Amino acid sequence: AQSVTQLDSQVPVFEEAPVELRCNYSSSVSVYLFWYVQYPNQGLQLLLKYLSGSTLVKGINGFEAEFNKSQTSFHLRKPSVHISDTAEYFCAVSHMDSSYKLIFGSGTRLLVRP
Amino acid sequence: DGGITQSPKYLFRKEGQNVTLSCEQNLNHDAMYWYRQDPGQGLRLIYYSQIVNDFQKGDIAEGYSVSREKKESFPLTVTSAQKNPTAFYLCASSLAGGTLIQETQYFGPGTRLLVL
Numbered sequence: 001a002q003s004v005t006q007l008d009s010q011v012p013v014f015e016e017a018p019v020e021l022r023c024n025y026s027s028s029v030s031v032y033l034f035w036y037v038q039y040p041n042q043g044l045q046l047l048l049k050y051l052s053g054s055t056l057v058k059g060i061n062g063f064e065a066e067f068n069k070s071q072t073s074f075h076l077r078k079p080s081v082h083i084s085d086t087a088e089y090f091c092a093v094s095h096m097d098s099s100y101k102l103i104f105g106s107g108t109r110l111l112v113r114p
Numbered sequence: 115d116g117g118i119t120q121s122p123k124y125l126f127r128k129e130g131q132n133v134t135l136s137c138e139q140n141l142n143h144d145a146m147y148w149y150r151q152d153p154g155q156g157l158r159l160i161y162y163s164q165i166v167n168d169f170q171k172g173d174i175a176e177g178y179s180v181s182r183e184k185k186e187s188f189p190l191t192v193t194s195a196q197k198n199p200t201a202f203y204l205c206a207s208s209l210a211g212g213t214l215i216q217e218t219q220y221f222g223p224g225t226r227l228l229v230l
Contacts, residue, residue, distance in 0.1 A: 106156045
């Protein structure tokens with residue numbers, strides 16, 4: 001069965017510092033990978049996705065993620081964060097043979113301090 | 115502007131009452147989804163529909179029902195059988211329901227359901 005693990009429930013960081021949000025998945029078949037962001041009391045917005053090809057994926061708002069098949073990871077990074085990046089971040093995975101179904105991690109709250 | 119709308123933003127349910135959450139999209143998407151979000155947890159799939167007049171149960175369908183009579187609408191009813199309905203409910207849609215390559219799921223702003 002598929003599962004997604006986001007080990008850090010909260011990541012505090014100072015403004016303009018770099019950040020990495022960790023995501024690991026378990027699956028016996030090939031997967032698609034996603035990062036979504038959720039601002040308070042709002043829906044989810046897609047940051048980036050990996051379907052195939054280059055393992056380094058660039059998304060919106062200066063975020064990027066790297067797919068590492070051997071480590072089954074898809075960590076999200078940003079070299080310099082802003083106060084406005086404070087939000088909940090969700091990693092999600094789907095199987096290529098049932099790609100309608102997204103399995104979500106429990107989320108990581110990024111808290112950017114001035 | 116194209117997008118997904120959910121109403122109401124907040125909904126209060128009395129014990130034993132059925133309530134219906136609205137979800138409308140004007141993206142011309144075939145597939146629509148309902149998720150439940152609880153504090154400290156990720157989203158869990160309640161129901162999904164890949165085409166009009168057809169829908170399937172997700173992982174936590176018990177106590178919920180849906181209909182898909184129109185392409186743009188996918189209402190969710192939380193029945194009295196759902197004993198713990200307090201949560202944030204998110205509706206999403208995608209172009210073709212993952213029948214080809216993975217399409218992005220686009221989310222609405224959500225409805226927060228509270229029990230009185």
